[in-house]
Amino acid sequence: MTINTLGEVLIDAAGQRHAPYDGPARIVSLVPSLTELVCDLGLAPQLVGRTGFCIHPAPALKTVTKVGGTKDVNLARLRALAPTHIIVNVDENRRECVEEIATFVPNVIVTHPCAPEDNVPVYRLMGAIFGRRAESERLVTALEAALAEARALGAALPRERVLYLIWREPWMTVAQGTYIAAMLATVGWDTCPALSEPRYPAFEWNTAPWLSEVRRVLLSSEPYRFRERHLEEVRHLSGQPSSLIDGEMASWYGSRAIDGLRYLAALRRSLAAE
Structure with a gap:
C-alpha cells in the first residue's frame, strides 16, 4: 500500500480507506527530518532502519541500522x-528506488511538504498511521x-x-518553489532569483542580472559547510x-519546523536591528 494522501483519513494509491496499523510496526525512514519526527512521536522503539544522514536525535539512533543514503539505498540490507512501513519523500528519494522498495515493503508513506504549514497534515498522517494522534496534535498546536509568530x-x-x-564552486541557491524559500518567506525574506525551476540553480556573480535585487546574503550550514x-x-x-544561517x-520539515520558524524569526529580528 502506498499512502500518498496527507490528511486524517488514510487513503492509499487506489483510493481505498484504511484503519491505523494494528500491531508493532517496523519503521524505516529514508528522510532525515522525518526520522526525527518519528522519534518525537514516541516511535523510536519501532524504528528499525534509517539513512546515514538521519542524525537527530542522536541518542535514540545509535542502535538503529543504517541502510545507505537518501538516494543510494542498500536494498539488500x-x-x-x-520493515512494515517505509517513509520517503518526493524530493529526497529517487522514484525508481521507491518503486523497487514497494515490491517488498507492505506500506510506503510518501511525503512532499512544500511549505511550513504542510507539516500539519504530515503530523496528522503519522499520528493516524501509528496510533499517535494525541502526540501529533501537540505538535500541530506548537507549529x-x-x-503565527513568524x-x-x-x-x-x-x-x-x-x-x-x-x-x-559552483555557487548555488534555491528557487522560490522550494520548502526553504517558503520558510524564509514566512518571516519576510523573499529569495532571489524569482523563479521556480530549476529548484537549485547555479549562477555566476558577474553575469546573473537578478543579483542587483539582493539586499542580504544568507550562507547555509548545509549541504555546503559555509x-x-x-x-x-x-x-x-x-x-x-x-x-551565516543554520541550514537544518x-x-x-517535520517536528524541527517548529524550532526552525522560531529560529528564523529570531534571526530576522536580530539582523533587522543591526
Whole structure:
C-alpha cells in the first residue's frame, strides 16, 4: 500500500480507506527530518532502519541500522530488516528506488511538504498511521503558534530580498518553489532569483542580472559547510550584508519546523536591528 494522501483519513494509491496499523510496526525512514519526527512521536522503539544522514536525535539512533543514503539505498540490507512501513519523500528519494522498495515493503508513506504549514497534515498522517494522534496534535498546536509568530514578524518588518547560498564552486541557491524559500518567506525574506525551476540553480556573480535585487546574503550550514571564513568573500562578491544561517532550521520539515520558524524569526529580528 502506498499512502500518498496527507490528511486524517488514510487513503492509499487506489483510493481505498484504511484503519491505523494494528500491531508493532517496523519503521524505516529514508528522510532525515522525518526520522526525527518519528522519534518525537514516541516511535523510536519501532524504528528499525534509517539513512546515514538521519542524525537527530542522536541518542535514540545509535542502535538503529543504517541502510545507505537518501538516494543510494542498500536494498539488500533494507529487505533484511523486514520493515512494515517505509517513509520517503518526493524530493529526497529517487522514484525508481521507491518503486523497487514497494515490491517488498507492505506500506510506503510518501511525503512532499512544500511549505511550513504542510507539516500539519504530515503530523496528522503519522499520528493516524501509528496510533499517535494525541502526540501529533501537540505538535500541530506548537507549529501553529510558531507560524503565527513568524507571520506576525514578517508582516511587521519590510520585506527583504535575500540570496540563500547552499553551495560554492559552483555557487548555488534555491528557487522560490522550494520548502526553504517558503520558510524564509514566512518571516519576510523573499529569495532571489524569482523563479521556480530549476529548484537549485547555479549562477555566476558577474553575469546573473537578478543579483542587483539582493539586499542580504544568507550562507547555509548545509549541504555546503559555509563558515566564518566565507563571509568576507561573499560580502566582496555581493556588495551586501552577509550572515551565516543554520541550514537544518531552514530546510528540515517535520517536528524541527517548529524550532526552525522560531529560529528564523529570531534571526530576522536580530539582523533587522543591526
